[in-house]
Amino acid sequence: MIAARVDGRRAVISxxxxxxxxxxxxxxxxxxxxxxxxxxxxxxxxxxxxxxTILFAPTLMEFQEVxxxxxxxxxxNSAIASIGSTLLVLILGLPAAYxxxxxxxxxxxxxxxxxxxTRFLPFAxxxxxxxxxxxxxxxxxxxxxxxxxxxxxxxxxGVWLLRSFLLEIPNDLxxAARVDGxxxxxxxxxxxxxxxxxxxxxxxxxxxxxxxNEFFYAVNFTSSVAATAPIFLVGFxxxxxxxxxxxxxxxxxxxxxxxxxxxIAQKQLIRGxxxxxxx
Amino acid sequence: xxxxxxxxxxxQIPFALTIYYSFFxxxxxxxxSFRFSGLDNYSRLITDESxxxxxxxxxxxxxxxxxxxxxxxxxxxxxxxxxxFGKGLMRTLMIAxxxxxxxxxxxxxxxxxxxxxxxxxxxxxxxxxxxRVDWVNQxxxxxxxxVEVWRWTPFMMLIILAGLQSQNLEILEAAKVDGANAIQTxxxxxxxxxxxxxxxxxxxxxxxxVQTFDSIFMLTYGxxxxxxxxxxxxxxxxxxxxxxIGQASAIGVVAVIITTVVATFALRTLFSxxxxxxxx
Numbered sequence: 001m002i003a004a005r006v007d008g009r010r011a012v013i014s015x016x017x018x019x020x021x022x023x024x025x026x027x028x029x030x031x032x033x034x035x036x037x038x039x040x041x042x043x044x045x046x047x048x049x050x051x052x053t054i055l056f057a058p059t060l061m062e063f064q065e066v067x068x069x070x071x072x073x074x075x076x077n078s079a080i081a082s083i084g085s086t087l088l089v090l091i092l093g094l095p096a097a098y099x100x101x102x103x104x105x106x107x108x109x110x111x112x113x114x115x116x117x118t119r120f121l122p123f124a125x126x127x128x129x130x131x132x133x134x135x136x137x138x139x140x141x142x143x144x145x146x147x148x149x150x151x152x153x154x155x156x157x158g159v160w161l162l163r164s165f166l167l168e169i170p171n172d173l174x175x176a177a178r179v180d181g182x183x184x185x186x187x188x189x190x191x192x193x194x195x196x197x198x199x200x201x202x203x204x205x206x207x208x209x210x211x212x213n214e215f216f217y218a219v220n221f222t223s224s225v226a227a228t229a230p231i232f233l234v235g236f237x238x239x240x241x242x243x244x245x246x247x248x249x250x251x252x253x254x255x256x257x258x259x260x261x262x263x264i265a266q267k268q269l270i271r272g273x274x275x276x277x278x279x
Numbered sequence: 280x281x282x283x284x285x286x287x288x289x290x291q292i293p294f295a296l297t298i299y300y301s302f303f304x305x306x307x308x309x310x311x312s313f314r315f316s317g318l319d320n321y322s323r324l325i326t327d328e329s330x331x332x333x334x335x336x337x338x339x340x341x342x343x344x345x346x347x348x349x350x351x352x353x354x355x356x357x358x359x360x361x362x363x364f365g366k367g368l369m370r371t372l373m374i375a376x377x378x379x380x381x382x383x384x385x386x387x388x389x390x391x392x393x394x395x396x397x398x399x400x401x402x403x404x405x406x407x408x409x410x411r412v413d414w415v416n417q418x419x420x421x422x423x424x425x426v427e428v429w430r431w432t433p434f435m436m437l438i439i440l441a442g443l444q445s446q447n448l449e450i451l452e453a454a455k456v457d458g459a460n461a462i463q464t465x466x467x468x469x470x471x472x473x474x475x476x477x478x479x480x481x482x483x484x485x486x487x488x489v490q491t492f493d494s495i496f497m498l499t500y501g502x503x504x505x506x507x508x509x510x511x512x513x514x515x516x517x518x519x520x521x522x523x524i525g526q527a528s529a530i531g532v533v534a535v536i537i538t539t540v541v542a543t544f545a546l547r548t549l550f551s552x553x554x555x556x557x558x559x
Contacts, residue, residue: 015362022358022369029355029429030372033379035399036387048397128518128528213380215493216511220519230382230493236390237497244391251383262378263371270437274479 036255039248047245062249071250074232078254080143081218081228082211085150086204089158092151093203097162098192127220134221143226146218150211157210158203161272165199166192202268205261212258229254323526329505329513330530337509337537339420341488344427345481351428352435353477357469359436360443370440377433385497388426389415419499419507426494431487435480442476443469485541489534510534 039047041058130149131140139145173191193200215230222231233254236247262269355373359366376384392400395413404412414422454464492511495501501508501516508516510530518527 011362015364018358018361019363019365022355022363023365025355025358026369026373029432030375032384032387032392032429033375035391036379036383039387039391047391050397051402052397052399127514128524128531131518132524209378213382213493215382215496216490216515219496220515230380233380233382233386234497236386237500242397244397247386247390251380251387255378255380255383258380259375259378262374266371266374269374270441273434274438274441274483 036248036251039245040252042245042248044243044245047248048242062245063253066246066249066253071232071253074227074229075253077143077146077222077226078212078228078230079257081146081150082208084147085154085211086207088147088151089154089207090200090204093155093158093162094188094192094200097159097166098188100159101163101166127217131220140221141223141226143222145221146226146228149217149221150207150214153214154207154210158207161203161206162196162199164271165196165202169195198268201265202272205265205268206272208261209258323529329508330533332505333508333510333513334533334537336420336505336507337489337511340424340427340491340507340509341485343424344431344488344491345485347424347428348431348435348484349439349477349481351432352480353439353473355432355436356439356443359440373436374433376429377431377437379430381430381493382497384430385426385494388422388429389498393422415498416503419503423491423495423498423507426498427488427491430494431484434484435477438476438480438483439473442473482541482544486538489538489541510537 040062041060042053042056043059043061046053046056134140134142134145169192173195174187213230214228218228218231219234222228233247233250236243236250359370359373363369390398392398393414395401395411400414401412412418450468454468459467490511491509492515495507495509495512496515499507501512511534514527514530514534517523517530521527
């Protein structure tokens with residue numbers, strides 16, 4: 001009896017201790033994000049004060065300033081580039097993944113290996129020729145070029161992920177459909193798409209994250225008309241002086257879509273990040 | 280197979296062109312400077328001081344970021360896997376650094392946390408006599424590594440946590456009954472079980488960290504001097520500030536070779552995990 005009670009108390013104490021340790025670590029990691037939000041709710045003098053202002057009356061002034069200023073076009077460009085490329089990945093990737101998983105083509109394994117390996121080809125490999133090509137086609141500073149580039153970056157990952165979901169569908173289902181006389185297209189839209197809806201969600205999420213946050217191509221291929229949200233933030237490095245509150249507000253807005261999407265779809269996030277290896 | 284044709288078209292052909300260009304001397308700003316130069320660009324790579332620095336920085340950055348984020352990520356994952364209050368919320372807050380736009384995260388660190396005049400960290404460190412340390416300029420590599428570790432630890436944590444959660448609880452219980460202490464349980468049971476997940480995280484992570492560009496661009500712009508210039512950043516400087524297409528292509532080829540070595544290991548791990556699963 002007594003031993004059990006001591007054991008129970010020890011368990012509670014250890015739970016409390018580890019909870020405190022855990023929350024401390026989480027707090028440290030989350031703090032920069034929290035600080036970004038706090039700074040964005042300050043006025044400029046409060047944000048650039050020494051010592052730093054901890055207590056203050058929050059204001060949405062800087063958000064209004066950012067939103068009514070030149071930020072929206074950058075945001076819209078980001079949306080076009082990431083949503084456009086994600087849709088293209090799904091349209092091109094779904095049939096490819098389908099072929100690789102259900103209707104075996106010859107040498108599937110080789111095709112797969114090749115496909116996924118292209119994801120790891122560093123951008124260094126193709127940057128220069130793509131840049132020259134875009135220049136000659138007058139696609140520099142054109143959002144369409146970014147859509148195509150992001151599609152390329154994400155397509156191998158997309159095919160791989162979609163395939164890992166397709167493999168989980170029992171083969172009988174397709175055979176039943178084929179017996180019923182369903183054509184390829186019908187099979188795809190009626191059976192495949194509804195069954196792998198979570199897979200499509202995971203794939204879209206990963207594509208959205210990578211293309212929304214992408215910086216290297218954006219900074220080299222766009223200048224003004226087609227510039228995306230991260231490029232807007234570059235302006236704060238120099239030339240805009242000490243606008244810390246405005247910077248924080250812009251950073252908050254630029255990060256918001258991916259942060260929300262990632263938080264909502266945490267399960268899909270893990271599976272997507274590990275390329276379907278971890279469920 | 281439209282997807283195949285598309286992938287071949289936009290990845291393989293440009294890469295072939297990169298190799299092709301790397302044998303030429305070509306400056307975009309000089310008309311008609313396009314001429315064959317053999318292995319010049321490559322021999323310059325070997326003799327050039329800045330490319331050696333860049334390779335060294337790339338390796339240093341990648342290894343330290345991966346090492347720190349795996350160790351911390353493992354610790355946090357084990358915390359989140361044990362009996363603690365508010366696990367769900369902890370995990371949610373923990374993954375935020377990974378989701379924040381890298382350019383935004385770097386700026387927040389540089390201007391609002393590390394700024395020697397108005398930043399929070401120098402202020403908090405005042406009692407320790409570190410009040411006016413200009414982290415970004417005095418310790419550039421430490422700063423870049425710290426910001427990248429902040430970003431990649433959640434990634435490692437997520438993968439390792441998933442591994443821990445797939446652990447068989449009965450084995451752990453049995454170990455406890457057998458009188459194994461915490462350290463023994465960790466070394467003999469937990470670690471072997473999550474090892475493939477750690478490997479996967481480290482390899483996938485290093486493929487991304489090798490290409491670090493955003494935070495270097497925002498935090499240090501490769502400087503001071505060349506102290507934080509890694510291969511991707513050097514490529515950017517040579518191609519888009521110096522417009523030396525041939526030289527940049529040669530750097531690109533070197534970067535591809537390095538990444539391919541890492542990627543081969545990564546893919547092997549990935550395939551072996553799938554095979555283990557298929558056997559189940």
